[in-house]
Amino acid sequence: RKEVEQDPGPFNVPEGATVAFNCTYSNSASQSFFWYRQDCRKEPKLLMSVYSSGNEDGRFTAQLNRASQYISLLIRDSKLSDSATYLCVVNEGPSGAGSYQLTFGKGTKLSVIP
Amino acid sequence: EPEVTQTPSHQVTQMGQEVILRCVPISNHLYFYWYRQILGQKVEFLVSFYNNEISEKSEIFDDQFSVERPDGSNFTLKIRSTKLEDSAMYFCASSDLLSGTGDGEAFFGQGTRLTVV
Numbered sequence: 401r402k403e404v405e406q407d408p409g410p411f412n413v414p415e416g417a418t419v420a421f422n423c424t425y426s427n428s429a430s431q432s433f434f435w436y437r438q439d440c441r442k443e444p445k446l447l448m449s450v451y452s453s454g455n456e457d458g459r460f461t462a463q464l465n466r467a468s469q470y471i472s473l474l475i476r477d478s479k480l481s482d483s484a485t486y487l488c489v490v491n492e493g494p495s496g497a498g499s500y501q502l503t504f505g506k507g508t509k510l511s512v513i514p
Numbered sequence: 515e516p517e518v519t520q521t522p523s524h525q526v527t528q529m530g531q532e533v534i535l536r537c538v539p540i541s542n543h544l545y546f547y548w549y550r551q552i553l554g555q556k557v558e559f560l561v562s563f564y565n566n567e568i569s570e571k572s573e574i575f576d577d578q579f580s581v582e583r584p585d586g587s588n589f590t591l592k593i594r595s596t597k598l599e600d601s602a603m604y605f606c607a608s609s610d611l612l613s614g615t616g617d618g619e620a621f622f623g624q625g626t627r628l629t630v631v
Contacts, residue, residue: 438557441603442624442625443605443622443623443624443625444557444605444622445622446619446620446621449619487556487557493562493570500545500547500562500607500609500620501559501562501570502549502557502559502620503559504556504557504558505556506555506556507556
């Protein structure tokens with residue numbers, strides 16, 4: 401069974417704090433990895449893809465450790481608008497086929513407090 | 515910015531009735547998907563569709579479910595005889611055909627909230 405596990409939170413942090421989310425996945429053959437963000441009762445939206453070399457997009461840094469099957473997301477200088485549920489997502493689709501058979505974690509809820 | 519659109523936004527139906535959820539994927543995308551999210555639970559993959567046929571489906575996608583691309587723009591999910599446990603948010607998504615690492619993005623519609631009573 402393909403699983404993606406996340407700390408459910410909630411994480412309540414003050415504005416300006418740094419917050420880290422962690423995730424583990426069970427399928428060692430998984431091909432690609434993502435962090436999505438989901439606002440309450442809205443659709444998931446891609447925050448960033450995650451690469452083995454690590455990648456950064458402004459205040460957001462994502463890391464992937466394939467050996468440990470572990471993914472992380474770091475948010476620096478958190479803003480009120482960062483309040484959302486952060487979903488760790490793994491693509492189980494066939495390699496190179498371009499298909500997104502995504503397995504979602506349950507998400508970690510973040511509340512940034514003024 | 516192009517987007518995936520879904521209709522209706524909310525559908526209420528009686529148990530045992532058939533429902534059709536509609537989606538218009540992004541126009542140049544070739545892969546289409548349905549996901550569902552039961553309230554308070556994780557988003558779950560139902561089915562992927564490519565080249566006018568199902569390419570992958572999960573164990574959730576049983577004989578009660580079917581998908582269709584009836585014309586060049588719409589992509590539908592039909593549930594033949596709804597059950598109470600089918601109540602969920604149903605998300606349609608679409609993506610480009612990509613090669614190599616599968617880098618890119620699956621774009622999600624805003625969802626249809628299905629309530630079975």
